[in-house]
Amino acid sequence: MSRAAVKFFLALVAGVAVVAGAADSPQKLPLGHATDFTSSQYFEPPHEQQVKMKLSGAEARPLPGGLQDIRDLKIETFDVTGKAGMIVRAPQCNYSLFDGVADSAGSFELESGDGKLRIEGVGFLWRQNGNSLIISNQVHTVIKGESLNLGTP
Amino acid sequence: MKRIFILLLAASANPLWAQTNLPAPTAPESQVEISSDSGHFDGNTRQMIYLGHVFATDAKSKLHCGQLTVDLPAEGGHPTNIVAETSVVIDHVDEKGQTNHITADKAVYSYSVVSGVTNEVATFTGGNPTPKVENQQMIIVGDPLVMNLITKQFSGMNYKTIFKQAPNADGETNASPLNFLK
Numbered sequence: 001m002s003r004a005a006v007k008f009f010l011a012l013v014a015g016v017a018v019v020a021g022a023a024d025s026p027q028k029l030p031l032g033h034a035t036d037f038t039s040s041q042y043f044e045p046p047h048e049q050q051v052k053m054k055l056s057g058a059e060a061r062p063l064p065g066g067l068q069d070i071r072d073l074k075i076e077t078f079d080v081t082g083k084a085g086m087i088v089r090a091p092q093c094n095y096s097l098f099d100g101v102a103d104s105a106g107s108f109e110l111e112s113g114d115g116k117l118r119i120e121g122v123g124f125l126w127r128q129n130g131n132s133l134i135i136s137n138q139v140h141t142v143i144k145g146e147s148l149n150l151g152t153p
Numbered sequence: 154m155k156r157i158f159i160l161l162l163a164a165s166a167n168p169l170w171a172q173t174n175l176p177a178p179t180a181p182e183s184q185v186e187i188s189s190d191s192g193h194f195d196g197n198t199r200q201m202i203y204l205g206h207v208f209a210t211d212a213k214s215k216l217h218c219g220q221l222t223v224d225l226p227a228e229g230g231h232p233t234n235i236v237a238e239t240s241v242v243i244d245h246v247d248e249k250g251q252t253n254h255i256t257a258d259k260a261v262y263s264y265s266v267v268s269g270v271t272n273e274v275a276t277f278t279g280g281n282p283t284p285k286v287e288n289q290q291m292i293i294v295g296d297p298l299v300m301n302l303i304t305k306q307f308s309g310m311n312y313k314t315i316f317k318q319a320p321n322a323d324g325e326t327n328a329s330p331l332n333f334l335k
Binding site: 119121130131132133134135136137138139140141142143144145146 | 182183184185186187188189190191192193194195196197203211
């Protein structure tokens with residue numbers, strides 16, 4: 001993805017700064033509407049060339065109160081070596097530009113980069129600054145390659 | 154309760170030149186499934202909490218409780234602490250095919266490696282009236298009831314093992330070997 005593409009969506013969502021403290025530096029809100037957008041955030045120096053998080057969606061519509069209605073949300077995180085961390089998908093969510101909060105009453109899924117962990121649920125609230133995720137209903141986790149293996153006598 | 158969430162390395166490489174008409178049989182990959190009414194993940198403390206009707210299963214075990222808290226180490230790998238609370242019920246089929254039924258109010262699993270030595274302990278507390286492990290042969294009670302998952306040894310306060318009498322061919326239990334004391 002080119003830097004120009006990055007800047008395009010950054011302009012749209014007013015520099016969401018997906019991980020690092022949007023609430024600390026609120027931005028001017030976008031007034032437009034975008035489709036098939038992607039935004040990336042990079043690590044601090046000396047890894048400023050490495051993507052830390054990539055946010056993409058099929059459509060983003062501005063809502064009152066600094067919210068964005070995002071369709072087909074996909075968030076990918078990476079470590080400094082470029083290794084995939086987590087992939088989050090949601091068919092729809094509202095994202096608050098002011099405080100970096102995403103929520104939805106719809107379905108949600110999170111998958112680790114190595115595919116060993118998968119969490120699904122219905123309804124979620126994600127606070128990026130607090131680094132917390134609440135899943136409201138029907139939580140289902142699958143951990144591959146693991147075992148409860150209760151070795152009773 | 155040995156080796157909760159032990160990572161099993163699955164080697165699944167099939168060389169392209171080793172083609173046969175039938176696929177080679179492979180052992181199904183183990184996996185743990187956890188379902189609950191709701192959940193909360195705190196990325197700062199790396200703690201996942203499952204709330205309400207928590208049900209965890211794998212191929213041999215079923216765990217049911219009201220709340221399950223899993224602490225994940227920052228560097229990844231083995232969970233260091235797992236706490237199951239509120240009406241904890243565990244059914245585990247052991248190597249002999251025997252079902253072990255465990256009940257307690259709370260079960261705490263802890264894992265650590267100190268000076269190259271792995272410590273893995275499960276501690277059961279509370280229950281009706283105490284934690285209990287029951288299978289066809291025996292009942293073990295104690296509060297707390299502590300199981301060393303490395304040595305598979307139980308210990309605890311007010312620890313008691315009750316051996317069950319096996320029924321004979323007529324479906325009756327044999328006379329107690331302690332009857333001469335009567």
